[in-house]
Amino acid sequence: MKLDSTEEKSGVGRSLPTEVSPPALQQAFSKILHGLSRQESSGQGNAGNAALRDLGALIEATECDKLFEGTGGGGSPREMPEILGQVAKALEKFAAPKEKADGSEEHPEVPEKATEVGLLFLKLLGKVETAKSSPVCPAWKTGLRHLSGPTYIFAITHRLKQPWTSPKSQHVAGEVLSLLFRVTECSSVAGFLCGENEDDRGRFAVVLGLLKPHLNKETWKKNPAVKHVFSWTLQQVSQPWLSQHLEKILPPSLLISDDYQTDNKVLGVQCLHHIVTNVPAADLLQYNRAQVLYHALFNHLYMPEHRLIQAVLLCLLDLFPVLEKALHWQGEAARASTHCHEVLQLVLTHMEPEHRPLLRRTYARNLPAFVKKLGILTTRHLKRLEQVILGYLEVYDEPEDESRLKILETLKLVMQYTWPRIPCRVVVLLKALLKLVCDIARDTIPTTEAAKSAVLQEATDCLILLDHCSQGQVKGLLANIALSCEDSTVVSCIRKVQGSAEAPGEDPGDD
Structure with missing residues (x-):
């Protein structure tokens, strides 16, 4: 069959020699790289597919010593490992999903390519595993160092269910990751990235270096998998290893969180949250980083997206102690909760008119944490809190x-x-709680029985605490109701309140 023009120019598809000399081996790999790059630039798959076939044949036909050490001529012994690293990068790029011009998330052509590339990675790692047990090939460590980064990125890109994966490609990617851990003698992703002993510095810096060109403003959307690989990898690294890479991980996280798409915003905020909880406060406060984070997160609170609000509020709650530490160091202890006050004020402003169930649920879910955070300083927001x-x-x-x-x-x-x-608010709060108890008793609320029981118990606890705060006023107000009410549920609740007793000398705030 006649080769197409691309294959003829690159030399891909020609028969390989049975005995490959070091210079010929380098030349063969160069032609394969040329074929893969041709496919990337022209969009024609023939050259790339032929290159994958020839690469598989070349790997199988080459002995380990020549694959990792053979150079020939006046070449450096490091040339072949570096070439293998270039091949691994080209394979990872060849299998990566590309941004669609029409905005479509479907990538039907990628799973097949990823499966073929995954099999080649398995062959390369298989050669490394064979070389490890061979005393005549000590250079496998150098080769593995060049292979590990691109291999890891490929495996993480394709191992989980995504628009560009299939069950087969996921399975192959999982096998690649398992074999990579076996040849690197790592028991986990964290061990692979951070190292499992003092002599092993890990490969997190290598992975970040490979991802960096794809994580700037102009390039980060060209490969839709990059943000997921970065986010997932980042969240596998905890303290104390993360702080030394802060300059490399913070800008991409902020970039992703600043996107117009909600999914990207949430992903970026999750990255920022991981940074906040795993980097020392001193490092976050340096160069005003914490303030930059705060303002970026605060602006997201104006977006009516419940998933984003949830992620932002959780991140802010962990960021407040960092910001307060800076104020404490400056001797401004009186302003220690300024940022928390500012956020709670905005949250309450948004809560009051909100009618969408998911957003109401999200705001309510996080409100107790803010009250706990502020403690007695909650009095500044008491009027607004009462209305909410x-x-x-x-x-x-x-x-x-x-x-x-x-x-x-x-x-x-x-x-x-x-x-x-609280005493000046007893009547208002008592009416609201009694109305709630009556609604539950009349079975007018279309919720589960477990939910009704939980709400009734919480409402009863609130009535008991309200009575403690008002020094028994609630019991007096409920006395006549208990005599005239015929509903057993309401009467039972009132009896519990009347039967409660406050310990001598005990304040409600001591509960």
Whole structure:
């Protein structure tokens, strides 16, 4: 069969010699690299497919000593390992998904290419594994050092379910990752990236170096897999290894989080959260990094996307201690909670008119953490908190009524921390809680029985705590209701409140 023009120019597809000399081996690899690059630039698959076939044949026909050491001529002994590294990079790039001009997320051509490339990586790693047991080929370590980074990126790109993977390509990628760990003698991803002993420095820096050209403003969307590889890899590395790479991981994380697509924003914020929790505060405060993070996260709170709000609030709660430490060092202890106040004020502003269930649930889920964080300083937000609590208690959240359960938890915390301010609010809060108990008793709330039971228990606890804060006012107000009410559920709740007793000398805030 006649070769196409691309194959003729590159020399791909010609028969390989049975005995390959070192210079001829280098030339053969160069032609294969040329064939892969031709396919990348022209979009024609013939040259690339032929290059993959020839590469497989070349790897099988070449002995380990020649594959890792053979150079010939006046060449350096390091030339072949470096060429193998170039081949590995070309293979990883060949199998990577590309951005579609029409914005489509489907990549039907990628799984087949990834499967073929994965088999080649298995052959290369198989040669390394054979060389490890051979006393005549000590250079396998150098070869593995050049192969490990691109091999890892390929495996992580294709091992999980994505628009560019298939069950077969995922299986092959998983085998590649397992064999890579075996030949590098690593028991886990963290061990591979960070090293498993003092002599092993790990390969995190190598992986970041390979990803860096694809993680700038102009290139990061050309390969849709890069952001996932970066995010997943980043979250496998914890302290103390992460801080030394801060300059390499922070800019891409901020870049991804600043995208217009919600999925990318969430992914970027998750990366930032991992950085905040695994980098020492001193490093985050250097060069004003913590403030940059805070402002980037705070701006996301204006986006009405529940997944994004959830990720941002969790990250901010872990960032507050870092920001407070900076103020403490500056002798500004009185302003230690400034950032938390600012965020809670904005959250309450958004909560009050919010009607979308997912957002209401997200805000309510995180509100108790802010009250715990501020403690007695919650009094600054008491008026707004009261309005939010009353409004959220009126609306059920089927099927588990999560919003109201979290609001009741918030109310308990507010009463514990700000109990001297509660007596003047007894009537308003008592009416809201009794209405809630009556709604549950009448079975007008379309939630599960477990949810109704949980809400009733939380409401009863709130009534008991409200009575403690008001020094028994609630018991007096409930006395006549217990005599006239015919609903057993409501009466049972009132009896529990009346039967509760506050320990002598005990403040509600001590609960």
